[in-house]
Amino acid sequence: xxxxxxxxxxxxxxxxxxxxxxxxxxxxxxxxxxxxxDAKLLIVHxxxxxxxxxxxxxxxxxxxxxxxxxxxxxxxCPWFPEIADYARENSDTKDFGLHLTVTSEWKDYKWGPTSSxxxxxSLVNKHGYFYPLTDSVQKIAEVTDIEKEIDNQIIKALDFGxxxxxxDAHMLAVMSTPEFMEAYIKKGREYRLPVLLSDRLPAFxxxxxxxxxxxxxxxxxxxxxxxxxxxxxxxxxTFYENILNGLEPGxxxxxxxxxxxxxxxxxxxxxxxxxxxKWRQDDLDFFTSEKxxxxxxxxxxxxxxxxxxxxxxxRAE
Amino acid sequence: xxxxxxxxxxxxxxxxxxxxxxxxxxxxxxxxxxxxxDAKLLIVHxxxxxxxxxxxxxxxxxxxxxxxxxxxxxxxCPWFPEIADYARENSDTKDFGLHLTVTSEWKDYKWGPTSSxxxxxSLVNKHGYFYPLTDSVQKIAEVTDIEKEIDNQIIKALDFGxxxxxxDAHMLAVMSTPEFMEAYIKKGREYRLPVLLSDRLPAFxxxxxxxxxxxxxxxxxxxxxxxxxxxxxxxxxTFYENILNGLEPGxxxxxxxxxxxxxxxxxxxxxxxxxxxKWRQDDLDFFTSEKxxxxxxxxxxxxxxxxxxxxxxxRAE
Numbered sequence: 017x018x019x020x021x022x023x024x025x026x027x028x029x030x031x032x033x034x035x036x037x038x039x040x041x042x043x044x045x046x047x048x049x050x051x052x053x054d055a056k057l058l059i060v061h062x063x064x065x066x067x068x069x070x071x072x073x074x075x076x077x078x079x080x081x082x083x084x085x086x087x088x089x090x091x092x093c094p095w096f097p098e099i100a101d102y103a104r105e106n107s108d109t110k111d112f113g114l115h116l117t118v119t120s121e122w123k124d125y126k127w128g129p130t131s132s133x134x135x136x137x138s139l140v141n142k143h144g145y146f147y148p149l150t151d152s153v154q155k156i157a158e159v160t161d162i163e164k165e166i167d168n169q170i171i172k173a174l175d176f177g178x179x180x181x182x183x184d185a186h187m188l189a190v191m192s193t194p195e196f197m198e199a200y201i202k203k204g205r206e207y208r209l210p211v212l213l214s215d216r217l218p219a220f221x222x223x224x225x226x227x228x229x230x231x232x233x234x235x236x237x238x239x240x241x242x243x244x245x246x247x248x249x250x251x252x253x254t255f256y257e258n259i260l261n262g263l264e265p266g267x268x269x270x271x272x273x274x275x276x277x278x279x280x281x282x283x284x285x286x287x288x289x290x291x292x293x294k295w296r297q298d299d300l301d302f303f304t305s306e307k308x309x310x311x312x313x314x315x316x317x318x319x320x321x322x323x324x325x326x327x328x329x330x331r332a333e
Numbered sequence: 334x335x336x337x338x339x340x341x342x343x344x345x346x347x348x349x350x351x352x353x354x355x356x357x358x359x360x361x362x363x364x365x366x367x368x369x370x371d372a373k374l375l376i377v378h379x380x381x382x383x384x385x386x387x388x389x390x391x392x393x394x395x396x397x398x399x400x401x402x403x404x405x406x407x408x409x410c411p412w413f414p415e416i417a418d419y420a421r422e423n424s425d426t427k428d429f430g431l432h433l434t435v436t437s438e439w440k441d442y443k444w445g446p447t448s449s450x451x452x453x454x455s456l457v458n459k460h461g462y463f464y465p466l467t468d469s470v471q472k473i474a475e476v477t478d479i480e481k482e483i484d485n486q487i488i489k490a491l492d493f494g495x496x497x498x499x500x501d502a503h504m505l506a507v508m509s510t511p512e513f514m515e516a517y518i519k520k521g522r523e524y525r526l527p528v529l530l531s532d533r534l535p536a537f538x539x540x541x542x543x544x545x546x547x548x549x550x551x552x553x554x555x556x557x558x559x560x561x562x563x564x565x566x567x568x569x570x571t572f573y574e575n576i577l578n579g580l581e582p583g584x585x586x587x588x589x590x591x592x593x594x595x596x597x598x599x600x601x602x603x604x605x606x607x608x609x610x611k612w613r614q615d616d617l618d619f620f621t622s623e624k625x626x627x628x629x630x631x632x633x634x635x636x637x638x639x640x641x642x643x644x645x646x647x648r649a650e
Contacts, residue, residue, distance in 0.1 A: 069442070069600040094411040098441035098600070124415035125386070130461060132451035143489060144447060172460060280597040283386040283415070 045234065045267045048329050049320060054265040057320045058312070060303060062087040062274045063115055063186070066096040068125075070281035070293070074274040074300050076102060079110055082304035083312055084274065085319045088115035088184050091169040092130045092146070097176070104177035111321040113182035113209070114173050116166050116200070118153055118189045120146040125284050130168040136161040150189040153196075162190055163199040170207055182322035184212035194222040201227065210325045212269065214239040232332075234325050237266030242299075244290040252298040253307075260311040267320075272299040362551065362584045365646050366637060371582040374637045375629070377620060379404040379591045380432055380503070383413040385442075387598035387610070391591040391617050393419060396427055399621035400629055401591065402636045405432035405501050408486040409447045409463070414493070421494040428638040430499035430526070431490050433483050433517070435470055435506045437463040442601050447485040453478040467506040470513075479507055480516040487524055499639035501529035511539040518544065527642045529586065531556040549647050554583030559616075561607040569615040570624075577628040584637075589616040 046055040060082075065075045066089045076099075078084035089099050089112055103112040118139050120126045126145045129136050133144045138158040141147055147156065166183075173180050183204050191197040197219040204211035213220055213235045229235070246255050259270060275281045275296035285292040302308055312319065363372040377399075382392045383406045393416075395401035406416050406429055420429040435456050437443045443462045446453050450461045455475040458464055464473065483500075490497050500521050508514040514536040521528035530537055530552045537552075546552070563572050576587060592598045592613035602609040619625055629636065 069597055073600075094442050094444060097443050101441065124418065125411050126414055127411060132449045132461070134449035135451065143492070144449070175460070278597075279595060280386055283390075 042231070045325070045329065046265070046318075048332070049324055050328075051318055056263045056265050056315065056317045057267045058263065058317045059086050059267075059269045059320060059322065060084045061184075061269055061271050063184070063271055064088075064090060064273050064275075065099045065112070065115070066090040066093040068093075068275065068280055068284050069095050069098065070278055070284070071095070071273075071275040071296070072099045072102070074276050074296065075099070078272075078274045078300055078303050082300075083308050083319065084272070084303050086111040086113070086181070086322050088113040088182070089173065089178070090115045090117045090186060091172050092117050092120075092127050094127060100173070100176040100178055103179070107179040111181050111323045112178055113184060113322055114169055114178075114180055115184055115186045116169055116190045117186040118146055118157065118162065118165055119148060119150060119187050121148045121187065122284050122288070123286055129165050130172050131165050136165050139165055150187045150192050153189040154192045157196070159195045159199050162196050163203065166190060166200060166203045170203065179323075180207070180209060181326050182210045182212065183207075188217070191217055191219055194219045194226070197223055198227060201233070208326075208331050210234040210322055210330045212236065212239075232330050234267070234329060236269045238264060238268040239271070240268065241271040242295075247290070247295060247298075252295075252302050256302050256308065257311060260308070260315055260317065263315055263317055272303060274300045274303070276300070359548070362642070362646065363582070363635075365649070366641055367645075368635055373580045373582050373632065373634045374584045375580065375634045376403050376584075376586045376637060376639065377401045378501075378586055378588050380501070380588055381405075381407060381590050381592075382416045382429070382432065383407040383410040385410075385592065385597055385601050386412050386415065387595055387601070388412070388590075388592040388613070389416045389419070391593050391613065392416070395589075395591045395617055395620050399617075400625050400636065401589070401620050403428040403430070403498070403639050405430040405499070406490065406495070407432045407434045407503060408489050409434050409437075409444050411444060417490070417493040417495055420496070424496040428498050428640045429495055430501060430639055431486055431495075431497055432501055432503045433486055433507045434503040435463055435474065435479065435482055436465060436467060436504050438465045438504065439601050439605070440603055446482050447489050448482050453482050456482055467504045467509050470506040471509045474513070476512045476516050479513050480520065483507060483517060483520045487520065496640075497524070497526060498643050499527045499529065500524075505534070508534055508536055511536045511543070514540055515544060518550070525643075525648050527551040527639055527647045529553065529556075549649075551584070551642050551646060553586045555581060555585040556588070557585065558588040559612075564607070564612060564615075569612075569619050573619050573625065574628060577625070577632055577634065580632055580634055584642075589620060591617045591620070593617070 044053045046057055047053050062075045062078055062084050064071050065087045072095055075087050128144045129139055133140045138156055138161045185191045190200045201211055240259050242255055273296045275293055277293040277297035281293035361370045363374055364370050379392045379395055379401050381388050382404045389412055392404050445461045446456055450457045455473055455478045502508045507517045518528055557576050559572055590613045592610055594610040594614035598610035
């Protein structure tokens with residue numbers, strides 16, 4: 017076989033632009049971002065942007081007045097255009113990814129897929145809405161439909177001008193089986209976006225044995241989210257205070273949900289205090305408080321964004 | 334050809350159940366409903382139920398506390414399930430039809446078709462939303478898509494258990510050309526539902542020459558709706574007061590839009606004071622006022638519902 021010089025040059029260019037491994041192989045995430053190896057990195061991440069107007073204005077307030085430094089957007093939701101506009105207009109300072117959504121969980125307020133509904137039949141009920149719960153998605157959804165819907169949500173977000181920094185998953189539905197999670201990871205790689213992953217997730221534990229991960233895949237070291245037991249027993253303030261005071265080195269992510277406890281959000285979350293409007297107001301109150309800001313400082317926590325992870329690791333040259 | 338007795342009986346049964354003409358041919362609508370020929374009949378009709386939570390709770394209040402006696406629901410909108418539940422649970426006392434919708438007119442808050450979007454391609458933009466304005470529908474929509482979408486909205490509403498009393502048209506879009514209006518009228522006949530019609534509508538003037546209308550088609554005598562000029566020059570109270578004081582015999586319909594001037598509705602109608610949240614609050618204030626009730630009484634106005642028209646005329650035996 018004759019080696020043609022042009023081919024060599026093209027291959028080298030390709031490698032330079034899309035290297036398979038970064039030059040930082042072996043370093044910790046903190047080092048790759050330019051911090052000491054044992055730095056305590058934290059993303060304070062608001063889920064569910066786009067779900068309602070209340071969620072949008074609270075998320076924006078959390079980012080502008082509080083220590084919330086990243087959020088992810090639900091593309092199929094009715095209020096998507098409002099938060100998409102904000103994300104586009106503030107991409108120089110604000111960090112927005114996509115909260116990939118294949119469930120529609122509230123009683124009186126519904127949405128369906130971004131894809132044509134008959135192109136993702138296994139994701140929708142007879143009324144064209146997503147199923148309410150991840151359970152149904154796990155049981156009924158076909159991986160090809162999951163993949164198609166993820167793709168259409170990314171395409172639509174990019175088309176709206178959002179500088180998408182990362183992907184994660186509403187109600188963990190698109191990570192709820194190893195098969196779905198594999199599709200989700202592959203979509204991240206295709207668009208060169210970090211995806212939220214944690215070895216605490218059962219599907220990830222299966223995939224770890226099966227898929228090859230490189231140092232361009234971001235695996236969070238510590239992932240925190242309030243749950244109904246925590247909310248009932250200790251309340252948000254104590255929970256978050258303990259996390260911040262006890263934060264360990266590595267990359268930590270706290271997943272929160274911001275909204276006002278107002279008429280709209282009370283109606284959206286009707287009959288469902290867990291992750292309800294009061295819950296979200298409590299999240300907002302804590303993460304816009306002086307206390308939260310002081311705890312971050314006092315504990316030498318470095319707030320980092322998904323954009324940093326995307327640009328300095330996933331897309332590093 | 335042999336005539337079989339069973340066939341004759343079946344045909345007679347069919348005729349008895351679905352007569353082509355009612356026995357009241359020639360009478361006025363008022364007489365068909367059992368009122369004097371020159372009675373002043375009025376439907377106070379709230380459009381846009383389902384568009385938002387604010388619209389839903391205001392519409393319900395208008396019907397429970399005010400003189401609003403009929404409303405129509407936007408099936409493709411996010412808050413449809415909330416108003417559908419109310420309509421189903423209160424079908425013995427409340428009158429709900431469908432506000433057939435093929436536009437999505439607000440800036441930050443969007444919806445798409447009830448049909449799978451790739452089955453009604455001429456109704457949706459590249460993001461899968463309806464076009465904002467009736468103008469675009471007139472220019473771009475194909476009548477087969479209009480017909481399919483109307484059908485799917487009716488099927489979904491019936492499936493949610495709504496006792497649909499009538500059909501009308503959001504932003505008049507499905508009546509905006511003679512062709513679309515013909516499809517709309519035919520759907521009404523197919524489901525044996527009255528559809529809102531008026532000889533003030535340009536498309537109807539064309540169709541009058543072309544289609545055959547029977548005494549089962551309800552043509553309103555007087556159709557009223559506020560517009561930006563009226564709102565700016567005289568305000569809602571004066572406008573409605575004048576209508577009620579000057580109401581003439583025949584079937585009149587006042588189309589109104591009820592919502593609270595609250596945070597959600599301000600955001601829905603952002604940058605659009607016409608038909609905006611304040612406008613809708615003014616409608617609500619007037620039609621829940623003691624004054625409105627007194628004016629109806631003082632002017633001997635008889636409030637009638639689309640259900641009466643449906644059951645005593647369209648479905649009369």
